[in-house]
Amino acid sequence: MTNKELADLLLPNVGSDITQYENKYPKRNLKEGAIVTRFAPSPTGFVHMGSLFASFVERKAAKDSDGVFYLRIEDTDQKREVENGVQGIINDLKNFDISIDEGMISETEEIGAYGPYIQSKRKDIYQTFVKYLLESGKAYPCFCSAEEIEDIRLIQEKRKQRIGYYGRYAKCRKLTPEEIKSKVEAGESYIIRLKSMGNFENKVRIHDLIKGDLEFPENDIDVVIMKSDGLPTYHFAHLVDDYLMRTTHVIRGDEWVSSLPLHLQLFQTFGFKLPKYAHVSPIMKEENGSRRKLSKRKDPEAAVSYYHEKGIPVDAVKLYLMTLANSNFEQWYDANKDKTLDDFKFDFKKMSSSGGLFDIEKLMNISKNYISRLSAVKVYEGTINWAKTYDKEFYLLLEQHRDYAISVFNIEREQKKPRKDFGCYSEIKSQTWYMFDELYDKENKTYEFQTINDKEEIAEILSTYINKYYDEVDTKDEWFNKMKDLAAEFGYAREVREYKENPNSYKGHIGDISLVLRIALTTKSMTPDLYDIMQILGKERIFKRYNQFIEGNK
RNA sequence: GGCCCGUUGGUGAAGUGGUUCAACACACAUGCCUUUCACGCAUGCAUUCAUGGGUUCAAAUCCCGUACGGGUCACCA
Secondary structure (H helix, E strand, O other): OOHHHHHHHHOOOOOOOOHHHHHHOOOOOOOOOOOEEEEOOOOOOOOEHHHHHHHHHHHHHHHHOOOEEEEOEOOOOHHHOOOOHHHHHHHHHHHOOOOOOEEEOOOOOEEOOOOOOEHHHHHHHHHHHHHHHHHOOOEEEEOOOHHHHHHHHHHHHHOOOOOOOEHHHOHHHHOOHHHHHHHHHOOOOOEEEEOOOOOOOOEEEEEEOOOEEEEEEOOOEOOEEEOOOOOEOHHHHHHHHHHHOOOOEEEEEHHHHHHHHHHHHHHHHHOOOOOEEEEEOOOEEEEOOEEEEOOOOOOHHHEOHHHHHHOOOHHHHHHHHHHHHOOOHHHHHHHOOOOOHHHOOOOHHHOOOOOOEOOHHHHHHHHHHHHHOOOHHHHHHHHHHHHHHHOHHHHHHHHHOHHHHHHHHOOOOOOOOOOOOOOOHHHHHHHHHHHOHHHHHHOOOOOOOOOOOOHHHHHHHHHHHHHHHOOOOOOHHHHHHHHHHHHHHOOEEOOHHHHHHOHHHOOEEHHHHHHHHHHHHHOOOOOOOHHHHHHHHHHHHHHHHHHHHHHHOO
């Protein structure tokens, strides 16, 4: 029995002509140095922070070089199937503005000339490649049961030998064609293994764009390339897909580093050019003094939807990812404030070879700075966009009072040193609620009074202010001078300095008085500029709130 | 256990033999400014680069050992 006959017995319904596919998916016609990358997740329904990071890097590397970035779905494991799992991934990428040039664009649709981009639809292609290997005697069927494999492992452990299906432990490798034939005809289930020609004593060197030069023993394990359900394993799909889709740079998580010798061997077996590899370190999380991989089960911030819910601007997240990816980005961005992320050239060499800690504080800082540079209109748009899905009440309010809300968001903004108190869109309501009567009126108010605490004195200050001093047409200077007059009238220093020089001559200083006016108006001791707030609130509301306070404390 | 990788301050890190080599940023602390807070400004925060040894006139930077951390060893990706 020849190899050809054996291959026909095992895979009767497919051909073994791999050149048809090589011709169907020719080398891409791109400019010199263009990078073709891919994001290849399992259809689990959502993107993990680590994957988002990798896909961000992939997108960036492709874009910088006028290359191609595509989305391939790796669904060769049916046990992992999740309903609408593809759509979830597409949505997450879309939410973070990571666009694809080719690949899946919905649960069933795709774009691009190198598809199908979902592995379950590529079965024939994989099997053709498997059959080709079978015919050339470089692969063989294996009938070992899970128990037999387990037994081999036990023996190897006892003998303190390497674990795996290799050398003399690869018993199915020695099966004669006749034995194979009778097993197949008896209906025994089998898988296909690579007949490894590697020698563990030999070393192979592989260059990784991030990790540098790596040295491993050659692979000598007869790994499974096709499972009993006829679908390929990850390794084999990687070979076939990345070759046929003409991927130039395989950028993936560094859990794949250790299978590099296998992948090298696979490409060599077919005589295909090895793609360049870049293994991205996982994003870590600190917990109880030790670090571990960010886990989607334990860490809410691992799910990409978390940032969407919090209302951290997409661009801020990308800025953060870029600082994680290339440590020199931060300084570059600081020195080139007018430029954007797109102007920055990504460099593999600047990527950290060990896993960095995910620092949410840093992210929030970036977000805070980012929002502070936005125009009031942009802040309005971002906030209402966020509120639309996460805070209906606020959304309606913002929709109803568009111009008013913009003027609120514009306080101490659009100036040289803008205010930085909005960390993300979800925080904005809690920082501005008192500017909206609808929210203010229903709030169960607790006033944060400090040095001046006596309700009677406060009521007196308020009524004096509205009866004697307040005038809505005052300029800021006029307004402030009146505040000083008010302070003096109640025995408080007009200037903080005066008070500091003679603390015994005064009950306090101007700051104490303005604090009273601020708190009685907003309930909060920490607010933006009081004059601006009063201007926006207007006379009617100010009087109403002060009178309410006076009445309530009689 | 085998194989591979890594270890610079609270955090992200710059720096791969010698002109301040421990930059920069976040966080933290103090002070100044200021009608509050925030902003801004100023100052402080690793005498030392996991550790032991070696090479060298000279090492965070090169070599070896040790410790610790991570990854991987599936018909999962």
